[in-house]
Amino acid sequence: MRSSRSAGFADRFGSKSAFPYLFGFFFVISFILSLRLAQVDPRLLVEPAALANLGRFVRGMFPPELSPSFLQVVGPAILETIQISVMGTVVACLLAIPLGLLATSSLTWSGILHERAGRFYQGLWFGPYALSRALLSLFRSIPELVWALLFVRAVGLGPFAGVLALGISYGGMLGKVYSEILEGANPRPLEALHSGGAGRLGIVLYGLLPQALPSLLSYTLYRWECAIRASALLGFVGAGGLGLQIELSMRMFQFNEILTLLGALFLLVAGVDFVSGRIRASLVR
Amino acid sequence: MIVTKTSGDHSILASPRRLLFPWLVTGGFVALVVWSGLGIQVDMGALVGGEGRHQMAVYVKKLFPPDLSAPMLREALVGAIETFAISFVGSLLAVLIALPLSVLTTRTILYRGILYAGRRLGSGEKGFRVGVYASAKAVLNVLRTIPEIVWALIFVFLVGLGPFPGTLALGVHTGGVLGKLFGEVLEDVDPRPLETLRATGASRLQILFYGILPQALPQWTSYALYRWEVNIRAAAVLGFVGAGGLGQRIYISLSLFLEHQLLTLIIAVYIMVTLVDGLSAWLRRRLV
Numbered sequence: 001m002r003s004s005r006s007a008g009f010a011d012r013f014g015s016k017s018a019f020p021y022l023f024g025f026f027f028v029i030s031f032i033l034s035l036r037l038a039q040v041d042p043r044l045l046v047e048p049a050a051l052a053n054l055g056r057f058v059r060g061m062f063p064p065e066l067s068p069s070f071l072q073v074v075g076p077a078i079l080e081t082i083q084i085s086v087m088g089t090v091v092a093c094l095l096a097i098p099l100g101l102l103a104t105s106s107l108t109w110s111g112i113l114h115e116r117a118g119r120f121y122q123g124l125w126f127g128p129y130a131l132s133r134a135l136l137s138l139f140r141s142i143p144e145l146v147w148a149l150l151f152v153r154a155v156g157l158g159p160f161a162g163v164l165a166l167g168i169s170y171g172g173m174l175g176k177v178y179s180e181i182l183e184g185a186n187p188r189p190l191e192a193l194h195s196g197g198a199g200r201l202g203i204v205l206y207g208l209l210p211q212a213l214p215s216l217l218s219y220t221l222y223r224w225e226c227a228i229r230a231s232a233l234l235g236f237v238g239a240g241g242l243g244l245q246i247e248l249s250m251r252m253f254q255f256n257e258i259l260t261l262l263g264a265l266f267l268l269v270a271g272v273d274f275v276s277g278r279i280r281a282s283l284v285r
Numbered sequence: 286m287i288v289t290k291t292s293g294d295h296s297i298l299a300s301p302r303r304l305l306f307p308w309l310v311t312g313g314f315v316a317l318v319v320w321s322g323l324g325i326q327v328d329m330g331a332l333v334g335g336e337g338r339h340q341m342a343v344y345v346k347k348l349f350p351p352d353l354s355a356p357m358l359r360e361a362l363v364g365a366i367e368t369f370a371i372s373f374v375g376s377l378l379a380v381l382i383a384l385p386l387s388v389l390t391t392r393t394i395l396y397r398g399i400l401y402a403g404r405r406l407g408s409g410e411k412g413f414r415v416g417v418y419a420s421a422k423a424v425l426n427v428l429r430t431i432p433e434i435v436w437a438l439i440f441v442f443l444v445g446l447g448p449f450p451g452t453l454a455l456g457v458h459t460g461g462v463l464g465k466l467f468g469e470v471l472e473d474v475d476p477r478p479l480e481t482l483r484a485t486g487a488s489r490l491q492i493l494f495y496g497i498l499p500q501a502l503p504q505w506t507s508y509a510l511y512r513w514e515v516n517i518r519a520a521a522v523l524g525f526v527g528a529g530g531l532g533q534r535i536y537i538s539l540s541l542f543l544e545h546q547l548l549t550l551i552i553a554v555y556i557m558v559t560l561v562d563g564l565s566a567w568l569r570r571r572l573v
Contacts, residue, residue, distance in 0.1 A: 019571060031377065034370035038452045038529075044444040045453075053443050083321035090318055141558040145434075145522040145532075146551060149539055154344040159325045233434055236525060243434075247526075250438045266430045279310055 060255030070257060073245065074264055081241040081268065084162045084231040089224045091167025092174050095139070099171070100178030102132035107182065107204065132175070139172025144230050148239045162231055162239030170223055170230075181215045182208060214283045221276045221283075228272045232265050242268075351552055352545035360534065361553040368530035368557060371448050372520040375455025376513045382428070382460030387467030389421035394471065394497070399479050400489050425468075428461025433519050437528040448529030455516050455523070466508045467501070474500040503573045510565045510572075517561040521554045531557070 044050060101107055109125040148165035155161050190207040198206065235243025242265055249257035388394055396406055396414040406414070431439075433454045440450030479496040487495065524532025531554055538546040 023568075023571075030373060034373045037367055037370035038374045038448045040374060040449055040452060044449065047444075050443045057439065057442065079324065083324040086317055086321035087325055090321075137559070138555065141518075141555050141562075142551060143518040143522045143554070143558075145525060146535065146554060149525075149535070150344075150551075153539070154341045163325060229432060233432055236434060246435060247438070250435075250442070262431060262435070265432075269430065282306065282310075 056253075057255055060253065061259040063256060064259040064263065065254070065256040066260060070260065074242075074260060077235075077242045077245050078264055078268055080159055081228065081232050082272075084159050084166065084234065084239075084241050085224060085227040085272075087163045088166025088170060088231060089220065089227050091163060092170035092223065092227075093220060095167060095171030096136075096174035096178055099132045099136055100175035100182070101204075102128050103136055103175060103179040104182040105129060105179075106185075106187070107200075107208075133179075136172045136175040136179075139168050140170075140176065141172070142169065144169040145234065145237055148234045148237045152238045157238045159240030162234040162241060165234060165239060166227055166231060170227060174220060174223055177219050178216060181212050181219070185211045218280045218283050221280050225269075225273055225276050228269055232268070347544045348548045350545065351548040352543075353549065357546055357549055361531070361549050364531040364534045364550065365553045365557045367448055368517065368520045368532075368554075369561070371451045371455065371523070371528075371530050372513060372516040372561070375452045375520065376459060376509065376516050378452065378456030379459035379463050379512065379516075380509055382456060383463035383467050386421050386425055386460070386464040387471060389417055390425060390464065390468040391471040392418060394493065399476050399483065400492060402483070425461050425464045428457055429465060430461075431458065433458040434523060434526060437523045437526050441527050446527040446529075451520060451523040451528030451530060454528060455519060459512050459516060463508060463512055467505055470501045470504045470508075471497060507569055507573050510569050514562055514565050517558055521557065 108129040109122045144165050147168050148162055151161035151164045155164065185208055189211065190203050193203045193207045232242040232246075235241045235245065236247050238244070242261060246258065246261050246265075249255075249261060392398070394400065395418050396411050436454035436458050437451055440453045444450050444453075474497050478500070479492050482492045482496045520530050520532075521535075522532045524530045524534065525536050527533065531550055535547060535550045535554075538544075538550060
């Protein structure tokens, strides 16, 4: 009875595969180690000091700060957050379009466009391809707040550093997704154009872009939605926007201001999601 | 007479509006970009030519070479492992938060759809369940709307400095995100297996466990892995507000103008993120 059950179990996962056991083992080990390294201690949450702080925090939030003098600070911060997100996305596109095109293997060195090209020619294009992939990976693997720290040092405090930080890290993400969209395009229209004698530029403009444009635009808009959230936080490292105010209010224990700022952030994000969602829906249709 | 006139008006109005929409949107975006550019005074010229480029080059030169002395490497390694731990436990906590909330925000489990075919809930009972649905949805919205770094500030205020508040911040925010995604998966499961189960006389709990959850599990795993990739990046910056990991070390070396150490730590972030992305992609192939 027992042996037949264990045989059934082994059958299900393939008797040769040790993967489930290994996975379980490493999962549990890293979980236990991580609990210790992250110094997880739930008791801290119910300690009198923590509860007292929680009470202070929650009571302090109400009523939200809505005095005209504070709203005069919040208003420009919101506008600045929007401006950073828009310019950040623009810079991201400027980076992502050339790098994304170069990182598209079907454009640079493989696939039907290059069937008749020689080995040497393919090798020539492989260099820029690999380089742009590496750059994109570097851009997006370093979080935008770290980029923001660096740019604040390099070009000074203010929204411009935020624009550059968003532009670089979102450029990395957009470029990667652009290249994936372009590589996933249906090759048959391209083949038709190719056999009709169209040049590389013609194939891109008349074969590839018309297919890919809705997805490219839609993804760019989606990234703009993310950029609004991100740009609201860049202020934490001195790169302008709402984040600066959130940090200041938190440091000065002005929790009623925090509630107002979070409310503003919520409305901002919801508004941008709504507008962008409407446009994306019409793009896909 | 009036009817035909209005219907005629409608058809005339509708088509130009449809044609105008893309141009309106494009115009709106151009205006938005111009307004933003003027507001921020992005001086691209200064950036690529002369002054700005010089400033950046000077700073980049200051960063190099990275500090690769043994103590610094050890420090970077400890920070990287701590960051990994924060992201890992934070993501698991998020799944723990998301599971119950996602079930409570699934209308097809709570009060409508195939589970309730042929069974009418009393209006009081139904009202209660709709209330549960709405409040769980509201909780998810609050968790999700507050960014993880703000959660980190709040938890640092509650329990003090260290990686623990960072873990809590990731867990709570990501819990909100995953709760929403998990709930959407539950509402979108294929109803046919559930109908089959019901026809064989399975109870509602059995339908949930044998019909709904097995369908949802691969998608859930995939989403959880994706959020883990997001969280490793977040865990690397939560330290800026005192919540441990590489971020805390980055912030310290930046404040002390230790540029060479800063570069080492940034390289550590890059390696860490790349490794986790690779690991996550591999696990997704194996598990999903």
